[in-house]
Amino acid sequence: MNVELPHYTDQTPEVKKRFDELKSRKVILDIQNLNRVFETGDGEVVALKNINFKAYRREFVCVVGPSGCGKSTFIRILAGLDEPTSGQVLVDGNSVSGPGPDRGMVFQRYTLFPWLTVKQNVMFGLEMSNHSKTESESQALQWIDLVGLEKFANAYPDQLSGGMRQRVAIARALANRPRILLMDEPFGALDAQTRCQMQSYLMQIWRNVDITIVFITHDLDESLYLADRVLVLKANPGEVQEIIEVPVPRPRNPDQFVSPEFLATKKHLDTLIHPQDDEEKDDLPIMRMTNVGDEVE
């Protein structure tokens, strides 16, 4: 491609205005000096080192990084399923200790309760926070409507496709009215077409609900398509490498995958996550094992 790409930090006035407005909003998630060290037989492994990050109300943050950078540890600490070795996480100004209904979570694996119907799954969190049965039910049905699965309210999870299960999981997490929605590679197990559809569903939901999203992915296109800002982690130890403001205007649509600002940012992300010295690994030391003249290309 010979098109002259803009620099990824170049922002059009509209995009810049949007980021200024975004940063003037209330801080919902405040991560302060977060460290996580695992004790193993061979000594200590630093999974996360000195992470500082703020997410603003109704922001969409994606977290990317090479494998082993501690993405999953990061989101598990935010969810309260893991504890930091030092540092703290504030949600709406309150320090996080343990899981709680103020942070909803959608996992990569299907975690709907198989013994409950779609409706009962969505009601689960509401019932845990002592809503009456009728109230839980009517609220649950609203959330099921929101993800477009009203026809399947009485189906069991095993009767649904992967994409539908994750939509129910999103509805279930949102039904608790959390401040933050944590998503750990939620579309990782889906096929490409379904994933694309889910991304657009997710953005529609995010647009209509007061929710801040922290979304972990290893798919760079996905992160740039969804996020306001991308938090790039690097591996060994897991540190913040860069926080990228995605210069692609909103509302987003799939055509923007080839827009100059998208490509420029993608190129930069690529160099961050797949450094040049790794490139020599791209060619495998393969011996020729077919006859000369029997070429495929």
Added chain:
Amino acid sequence: MASKSKWFAIRKELSSKRRLILTVFSFLIPIGTWCAVSYVPWLWHPMIEIEDTGDVSYFREGRLVKKEVFENENEIMASTGKRLASGKRANPVFLPAPHEVVNAFYAAFTTPPRRRGEPWLHESLWHSIQIIFWGFAVSSFFGVPLGILCGSYAVFSRLHEPFVEFFRYLPAPAFGALAVAILGIHDPPKIAIIFIGTFFQQILVISNTTRKLDVALIEAAQTLGAKPIQLLTRVVVPGILPDLYKDMRILLGWAWTYLIVAELVGTMTGITWFIYQQSKYRIYENVYAAIIMIGIIGLSTDLFLAWLGKHLFPWTQTKQSKVSQFLYRLFGPVNQTAFAPVKVEA
């Protein structure tokens, strides 16, 4: 297609027709062998049933004697010029022919007990079933909750499982004498033997099943605001229920295997008493019939429970049956409508 598939292919299912054929054969092979041995005179038949005693002084008509003894005596008779005995080949008395056992199935129920006050066969069977039931019920009452706790909390697991691991190697029958000394000679020591045989296995099996529950479900519930006790009652228990049910079926089979030993303890009762009694009278077809009855009761209970399980846990079935829809309407949440059990792509 199915007819072309291979009979021998590792971990490949056979066609339903072949499965049926093989199931029938699994019973036909042992029964056929039994028939062959019983009805084909030159197969085995090591005895002679005497029809004519000849001049052998101690032979009696209808008695069974070993073939060698019979031939030996006849040789002596022949050499002294006396009248020879005659008879036909027969199997020993402890191997009755299939039709005799089939007859016994009916006859055993209709034959009154030899002595007044002794139980009929159906009373003996019912007594055995009660022993099993109470042994298993008492064991489950303690074993199921304890197993779930051990599977859920490391504290309970560490506190109980090491000892249970040790104790389960102690054979339950070894406690027979103790059980009689402590609990008397009637039903309590028998129930105790079944309990000891089941309980310790039960804790370990159920705690293992509990540990197999996907921890992601528990984490998901935590992020939805479930408190510890709710995790147990709303996630762990319903999550393991189908597997727990399967475990209980297997454990119930276990309990049955302890029945005979349990009934020997103290005063002999139930089906064991019947079996020993009949073998004392040398009515071996009744003994076989009683043993087979135990198998039939055990297997049919299990098949019934398996069938019931399919309908108790509708979410484990991709296809909804009529019965499960009915049960769901009875016990499930109200205003649920039946839905099409189809897999739909988003």
